[in-house]
Every structure is written in C-alpha cells, then in structure tokens.
Amino acid sequence: MSIVIKLGGKLLSQGEMFNNVIIDIANIIKKSNKKIVLVHGGGPQINQMLEKIGKKPRIVKSASGMESRITDRETVEIAQMVMAGKLNKDLVAKFESLQIKAVGLSGIDGSLIKSKRKNNLRIIDEKTGKKIAFHGDFSGNIEEINSSLIDLLLSNNYLPIIAPIGIGHEFEPLNLDGDRTAGHIASALKAETLFLFTDVPGILINGKIIDKLGKEEIESILPKVEGGMRKKVYAANEALKMGIKSVFIGSGLIENPISSVLDGRSGTELSWKFV
Ligand SMILES: Nc1ncnc2c1ncn2[C@@H]1O[C@H](COP(=O)(O)OP(=O)(O)OP(=O)(O)O)[C@@H](O)[C@H]1O
Ligand SMILES: [Mg+2]
Incomplete structure (x- = not known):
C-alpha cells in the first residue's frame, strides 16, 4: 500500500522550518516498507518569480467560487520553471542528502499526468462581480495518471517527487492544482491515505481546528473556508469520492507531522468513516 503526501508551496516557503516533514518522510522510508509518493505545490514561489520579471500575479475567483490563477502562456512557462525546475530539484537534492534515492518528475515526463487544457476560464470579474470568460488560459483538468511510471520507481525503491505540471493534448505544459494532482495520483495508485501538508495546523473555523470531518459535514463547511x-x-x-479512505490536512512545520496527524494530535482528518 502506498501513501501520497503533498507538500504545499506555503510550507516550502518556510525555509528550514519545513525540514520537520522532510525528516519525518525520510525516517518512514528508512524504517518501514511503506511506499511514499510526494507531490508539491509552488504558488508563493511562482508569484515571487512573476513579480521579479515585472508581471503581476493574477489570482481571481472562478465561477465555482474557488480561488484560481489566471495562467497565460508566460505564466505557465514561469510555473514550469519554478515548480518542475527549481522547487522539484531542490526537494530531490534534500532527500538525496538524507540518503533517500529520489527522482523528480513533472506530469510531462513519460506523460505522467495527461490533462485537458481549460482554455476558457469562467471567472468572477473583480470590478463588476459578474461572470466573465478569460480566453487563452493554460491550466488543465487531469484526465489520466500514468501510474506504471510511478510503480516502476517505487518497485526500485525510488521516492518519486512530482511537480503539478500536466501535459496537454497538444503536448503543451499545463498548470495544475497541486492538491487535486495529489488526489488523482493517490486514486490511481489506490493509496490508503493522502496527506496535504501546509503552513497551518488544519481547517480552522473561528480560530479553532476542526479535528474530524465526515461526508455530510465537508460539503457544508466548504463555503466557510x-x-x-x-x-x-x-x-x-x-x-474521498475517488476512493481514498482518509485525507489529512495538517501543518508540516511541527515535529513528526505524520505521526502527529495520524494519531489525531494535530490536523484535520476527512473521511467517510465519520459519516
Ligand atoms: N479556514 C481556514 N483554515 C485554514 N487555513 C485557511 C482558512 N482560510 C484560509 N486559509 C489559508 O489557506 C492557506 C493554505 O492554502 P494555500 O493554497 O495558500 O497553501 P498551500 O496549498 O500550502 O500552497 P500551494 O497552493 O502553493 O501548494 C493557509 O496558509 C491559510 O492562510
Ligand atoms: Mg494550495
């Protein structure tokens, strides 16, 4: 059985503090026969690079009420450079320094994440609040995960580290959501659990951590977050809808974050076992 762990871009931007989760993962790999797959984000790092080249990041609300990045051609190129280039290789080097054999991939390598370009994004206009369309977007919806490539690495004891850049129908790079990428990979691998680590200790409502969320509660909490x-x-x-039994959202900044969320000492567990 495998475990999929996503390290959020917010977490990776916390410097040495995010080492806690890295050390935890390295120890699990060394001490158990658990197969781990890592996925990472990179939102803050993409914004930083966009600003460096004098381009303002455009984060808007999609028509479905979700925060979305407007990804024109230049932005997807920056996303690819930052995530598949810099962040991915920094993570690989970090695990190699801990004697873990790691291989960094994007969804382009071996067509690992086949995706469909959205092209037209339905967004809420910031000024008028009306629904409008943005044409020429390079973000994608995931269609297929080539899990055989991941299996090949896992069966040879490599830690796969995956950047959320998909490959489109015209073989173009597409910006993907890191959390959803991790979910799709977990589903394709029939993973037992999915961990989404970020810089906050879980889902917070009125400043309090929600420690458990069941099927019905998840839908009702969405608008409050x-x-x-x-x-x-x-x-x-x-x-969860794709068959994962438990998803943990927690902070990767605390000591032993994995056992801490598994034991219920921190983080939010989302599962249908809670109904
Ligand atoms: N109710 C809430 N509970 C917890 N966090 C919240 C809530 N509302 C908003 N947030 C914000 O959500 C953030 C986590 O999501 P975000 O997408 O920014 O990070 P990430 O997933 O780690 O990074 P990336 O998307 O780059 O991978 C937190 O840092 C927090 O500021
Ligand atoms: Mg995020």
Whole structure:
C-alpha cells in the first residue's frame, strides 16, 4: 500500500522550518516498507518569480467560487520553471542528502499526468462581480495518471517527487492544482491515505481546528473556508469520492507531522468513516 503526501508551496516557503516533514518522510522510508509518493505545490514561489520579471500575479475567483490563477502562456512557462525546475530539484537534492534515492518528475515526463487544457476560464470579474470568460488560459483538468511510471520507481525503491505540471493534448505544459494532482495520483495508485501538508495546523473555523470531518459535514463547511484552504477541502473531498479512505490536512512545520496527524494530535482528518 502506498501513501501520497503533498507538500504545499506555503510550507516550502518556510525555509528550514519545513525540514520537520522532510525528516519525518525520510525516517518512514528508512524504517518501514511503506511506499511514499510526494507531490508539491509552488504558488508563493511562482508569484515571487512573476513579480521579479515585472508581471503581476493574477489570482481571481472562478465561477465555482474557488480561488484560481489566471495562467497565460508566460505564466505557465514561469510555473514550469519554478515548480518542475527549481522547487522539484531542490526537494530531490534534500532527500538525496538524507540518503533517500529520489527522482523528480513533472506530469510531462513519460506523460505522467495527461490533462485537458481549460482554455476558457469562467471567472468572477473583480470590478463588476459578474461572470466573465478569460480566453487563452493554460491550466488543465487531469484526465489520466500514468501510474506504471510511478510503480516502476517505487518497485526500485525510488521516492518519486512530482511537480503539478500536466501535459496537454497538444503536448503543451499545463498548470495544475497541486492538491487535486495529489488526489488523482493517490486514486490511481489506490493509496490508503493522502496527506496535504501546509503552513497551518488544519481547517480552522473561528480560530479553532476542526479535528474530524465526515461526508455530510465537508460539503457544508466548504463555503466557510477561504482561499487556498477552500481548494484543499475541495480536493480532499474529490479524493474521498475517488476512493481514498482518509485525507489529512495538517501543518508540516511541527515535529513528526505524520505521526502527529495520524494519531489525531494535530490536523484535520476527512473521511467517510465519520459519516
Ligand atoms: N479556514 C481556514 N483554515 C485554514 N487555513 C485557511 C482558512 N482560510 C484560509 N486559509 C489559508 O489557506 C492557506 C493554505 O492554502 P494555500 O493554497 O495558500 O497553501 P498551500 O496549498 O500550502 O500552497 P500551494 O497552493 O502553493 O501548494 C493557509 O496558509 C491559510 O492562510
Ligand atoms: Mg494550495
């Protein structure tokens, strides 16, 4: 059985503090026969690079009420450079320094994540609040995960580290949501659990952590959660619908984050076992 772990871009931007989750993962790989697959994000790092080249990041609300990035051709190129280039290889080097054999991939390599370009994004106009369309978007919807490539790496004891860039029908790079990518990969691998680690200790409502969420509660909590967390809850729910038994949302900044969320000492567990 495998475990899929997503390391959020917010977490990766916390410098040395995010080492806790890296050390935890490395120890699990060394001490158990668990097969781990890593997926990472990169939102803040993409924004930083866009700003460096004098381009303002455009994060809007999609018609479905979800926070979305407007991804024109230049933005997808930056996303690819930042996530599949810099962040992915930094993570690989980090695991290699801990004697873990790691291989970094994007969804383009071996057509690992076949996706369909959205092209027309239905968004809410910031000024008027009306629904409008943005044409020429390079974000994608995931269609197929080539899990045989991941299996090949896992069966040879490599840790696959995956950047959420998909390959489109015209072989173009497409920006993907990291949480949803992790969910689709978990589903394709029939993983037992999915961990979504970020920089906050779980789903917060009125400043309090929600420790458990069942099937019915998830839908009702969605509108009460904002920004990146709303997307994460949506992705977690999607993963449950695809057959994952438990999704944990937690902070990768605390000590031993994996056992801490598994034991219920921190984080939010989303599962249909809670009904
Ligand atoms: N109700 C909430 N509970 C917890 N976090 C919330 C809530 N509402 C908004 N957030 C925000 O959601 C953020 C986490 O999602 P975000 O997408 O920003 O990070 P990430 O997934 O780690 O990064 P990336 O998307 O780059 O991978 C938190 O840092 C927090 O500021
Ligand atoms: Mg996010």
